[in-house]
Amino acid sequence: MVTSSFAAVVDGSTSKGTWRPGGHTTGYVAMQTVCAAIATMPAQSTMAQALEWLTDAINKAYDTYHLPPHMQQQAENRLTCSAAILSRERNEVWLIGDCQCRFGGTTYSNPKLIDKVLANVRSDVAHWLIGCGHTIDQLRHNDLSRQYIMTWLREQCHFQNTRTDNPFAYAVLDGSRVNPAQVRVLPTGTASHIVLATDGYPLLCDTLQASEQSLKRLLESDPLCIDENMSTKGMMSGANSFDDRTFLKIQL
Numbered sequence: 154m155v156t157s158s159f160a161a162v163v164d165g166s167t168s169k170g171t172w173r174p175g176g177h178t179t180g181y182v183a184m185q186t187v188c189a190a191i192a193t194m195p196a197q198s199t200m201a202q203a204l205e206w207l208t209d210a211i212n213k214a215y216d217t218y219h220l221p222p223h224m225q226q227q228a229e230n231r232l233t234c235s236a237a238i239l240s241r242e243r244n245e246v247w248l249i250g251d252c253q254c255r256f257g258g259t260t261y262s263n264p265k266l267i268d269k270v271l272a273n274v275r276s277d278v279a280h281w282l283i284g285c286g287h288t289i290d291q292l293r294h295n296d297l298s299r300q301y302i303m304t305w306l307r308e309q310c311h312f313q314n315t316r317t318d319n320p321f322a323y324a325v326l327d328g329s330r331v332n333p334a335q336v337r338v339l340p341t342g343t344a345s346h347i348v349l350a351t352d353g354y355p356l357l358c359d360t361l362q363a364s365e366q367s368l369k370r371l372l373e374s375d376p377l378c379i380d381e382n383m384s385t386k387g388m389m390s391g392a393n394s395f396d397d398r399t400f401l402k403i404q405l
Contacts (some may be wrong), residue, residue: 154188155403158196159213160239161373162399163187164252165324169307170392176355186214187326191238200247200338202239204331211328231327237349239341239403248337250325251352256344260357263337266387267309267321270300279387280300292377294390303403306385345396346404351370355382361400366370368394 154161165180174182190210194203211232216319224230235250237260246254248263255261279298283289292298317324320344341347350357374380378386378395388395 154193155401156192158241159191159194160238160241160349160401160403161191162232162252162349162351162401163191163236164250164397164399166233166235166349167275167403168251169303169310169313170227172220172224172230174214174220176215179230179232179250179351180234182218183211183213183234183326186210186232187234187236195240195340198240199243200336201239201244201333203247204249204326204333204336207236207326208273208328208331215328225315228313228327230305231310231313231329233310233325233327235325235351237351239347239349244341246339246341246347246349248339251276252322253350253352253357255337255348255350255359256341257344261299261337261339262352263324264352265321265324266325267312269383270321270377271305271309271385272383274305275299275302275385276383279377281380288388289377293387296375296387296389298379299386302385321329331337342344342404344405346402349399349401349403351397351399353396354400359402361402364400368398 163184165184168180180186187207189206194206214386235252237252237254249305251264253262265299275298278301312321313325324331345360354364355371359363372388375382384395
């Protein structure tokens with residue numbers, strides 16, 4: 154999304170709980186809520202002020218969808234998303250969660266350590282399954298390796314916005330207070346253009362075409378995402394990638 158003051162990509166987190174507000178996934182509602190809030194956010198907002206503004210918007214959404222307070226404490230049911238936000242007034246990009254950006258010939262990301270750990274576990278399990286006779290096509294249809302880590306994927310939600318120094322802690326927008334220290338702030342300097350993208354692009358390039366070509370090559374060589382592009386999920390049968398993706402290029 155683009156306004157006169159901000160540009161952003163917002164990535165709803167894969168739903169791991171059972172709550173479906175308005176019949177939608179929690180990630181979708183979180184994305185819609187945050188996009189609407191950015192559209193009305195004061196232009197001069199600092200990163201810390203933006204965090205408060207967006208967190209308040211998600212808490213209002215809980216009231217709108219009548220989520221009981223006890224369910225708000227269940228991290229897997231929260232409205233959760235990540236975002237990369239470009240502030241025109243501040244000349245900064247804010248990476249809240251695991252979205253990414255690129256400018257000046259460099260890609261900047263904000264990955265989660267817990268994802269790296271679970272991606273490695275899933276890779277080991279998938280290779281063991283293949284060694285036992287499962288085919289890649291079978292695992293793309295029924296990913297037993299992701300099922301193996303699903304309990305941990307749900308439990309990792311408890312590391313969202315935790316205030317401790319736990320190495321697995323990470324920032325997201327979910328209605329709880331975001332630790333500003335876990336948000337990556339990038340001054341854009343004299344950059345002529347800036348790319349904002351979700352983590353659906355393993356290799357982010359200066360153009361959409363180059364980014365898509367790199368993704369296509371990776372998926373052809375590693376459709377399960379267990380080798381060169383290790384992930385907590387692969388490209389399932391009928392899908393065109395392992396994750397949804399958004400690419401936004403802003404010319405300054």
